[in-house]
Amino acid sequence: MLSKPSTCCVFLLICLSFTSCKKDNPDFPPGSTGAINTWISEQMEQYYYWSSALPSNQNVLLTPSDYFQSLLVPEDRFSSIMQTGRTDAYGNTLLNTFGFDFMQFTQGSRTVTLISHVVPGSIGERLGLQRGDTLESINGQLPTKNNLSTWVQQVTQQTSILLTLANGKSYTLPASYISQPVIYPSETFMVDIENKIGYLFLSHFDFSGGYDMLKAIEKLRGYGVEELILDLRYNNGGSVAFVAFTALALVNVQPNDVFVHYKGNGRLQNLQETFSQTLGRQPDGYSFSASDVRQKGLGLRRLLVLGTGHTASASEMLINNLRPYIDVIHIGSVTYGKDMASTTLTTPASVAGSDPSWLIQPMVYKIYNAHDQGEYNAGLQPQQTIAEYSVQPLYPFGDKRDALVAEAITQLGDGQKQMKSNTNEPVKASAEPHLLFQSAPYRAKPILLRPPAEQE
Structure with missing residues (x-):
């Protein structure tokens, strides 16, 4: 299990060592x-991607938080500021506090609330809570869409909650320090053994899941996998x-191929x-070599990716930056739209004095693939549009009956294997329920790089 993702807001974290003023x-x-x-x-003038658009009239007597916000351009959704020691800096979510998420949508005249996600190994899962369960109430209440977001924030501050389902079952879940496995466990990692279609649920990108991924790949190779749903x-x-x-382990790319601009x-x-070079940035304690990972990998020439509005940052980077080399077929909905990298800069003692340090995380880079393709701040469009709640009940991840998995298998079985990933026009979805609310998983995580001055 990983530590609580206190760094969750998808940004590319470039740890710069020079944090002093000019x-x-x-x-x-x-x-x-x-x-x-x-x-x-001074830091924003040096590093901010939109430094040329910084306002000329600045009030340096505002609070640091307000001052920082006053510098941001309207299109900047991601730059942030915090002070060390703040316990509310990153916040709690249902997923990282109680191990589940839910969604609420209308279907005809009905409003339906379903459990959408249960973390493997969490107390809820051990008690029997499942994806697809119909949620009746939390602590005896289930507000309407107008105040669900605020209400969920309040719920995450509780020390325990009572979850009541429509089938009459109830579960008391204590607040705890919950994190997800990188690779969700599976007996076979195959969704269709007969047709040699594999399946991996990847919750986030972290090297704590490196060996689990290699073990999963070994199983997939044993089944002779020919297609993979990621x-x-x-x-x-x-x-x-x-x-x-992940790219080296799953698909047909070479260690010296250009990954990112x-x-x-x-x-x-x-x-x-x-x-x-990017793999070389792995944290201390890991020593994976690109050639070894490539040799043990699957070498696939096509990847079917399930993506939604919660697919963000590094996930979008994987989709976009594999497209110069293989067919990436995106099934689901438009992704989050974070195509930028940030850096963390910290006030030195000469600035902060004896007070806790301030950290700013300005956007500093736009991310592009080997063909200079990027600019997906509005999200990556799927080749096949379908909502995961268009099929009910919600089935477990990797189940053939899950709406997204079923659509991926359909694409493979309908003779559409030649559908190219450079087609960025969504296919019109059939009529579907209307989503009112979906509790969010962790905010995006940082991606660690060396300072620009240290680049080779």
């Missing part, structure tokens, strides 16, 4: 609002190095990395 400002003493905001201004429907990112690992504001050097 100069000491004698007008503001360390720890003062003026000193902190002057430092913020389920990224709730994957909101993680380690970019593990994205490279990072483009900055003109002050920062644009970066280009191969799959091997």
Whole structure:
């Protein structure tokens, strides 16, 4: 199990070691609002992707949070600021606190609320809670769509909750420190043994799942897998190095193929990395080599990816950056739309004084693939559009009856194997229920890189 994803808001985290100001400002003493905001201004001028659009009239006497927000351009949805020691910096979700998520939608005249996600190994799963269960109430209440988001935030602050289902069953779930396995467990990792179609549910990108992925691949190879469905429907990112690992393990790319282009504001050097170079950013304690992972991998020339509005950042990077090399068939709905990388910058003691440090995470790079394709801030369009709640009840992940899995199998079985991944026009979906609310999984995770000054 992973540690609680306190770093969840999908961004590409480039850990820069140089966090000092360009100069000491004698007008503001360390720890003062003026000193902190002057430092913020200098960092944004240097690193911010939209540095040329920074406002000329700035009020450095605002609180650091308000000042930082005043610098952001309207299209920037992701840059953030926090102060160390804040217990509310990242927040709780139902998934990381109680181990489940739910969705609510209308179907005809009815409003339906279903459990959409249960973390393997969580208390809820051990008690019998399942994806597809109809939710009656939480702590005796189930508000309407107008205040569900606020209500869910309040629920996540409870020390325990009472979950009541429409079938009469109820479960008391204590708040705990819940994280997901990277690879969801399976007996075979095959969704269709006869037709040699494999299936992997990848919850996020983290090297704690590296050996599990290799074991899953070994099983898949044993079954002679020819096609793979990669389920990224709730994957909101993680380690970019593990994205490279995943690519090398699953599909037909070479270690020295170009994986990614990072483009900055003109002050920062644009970066280009191969799959091997990106894998080299794996954290201490891991020593996977690109050639070894490639040798043990599946070498597939096509990948069917299940993606939704919760598919974000590193997940979108995998989809977009594999397209120069293989057919990536995206089934589901439009993805989240995070095509940028950020950096974390920390106030030095000469600025923060004895107070807790401030950390800013400005967007610094746009992400492109080897063919210079990117600009998917509005999300990646699926080749086949279908909502996962269009088939009910919601079936377990990897079940042939699951709407997204069934559609992927249909695409393979209908003689449409030549559908190309460079077609970015969605296919019109059939009539479906109307989604009112879906509780969100973890916010996106950071992707760790060395400072630009250290790039080779």
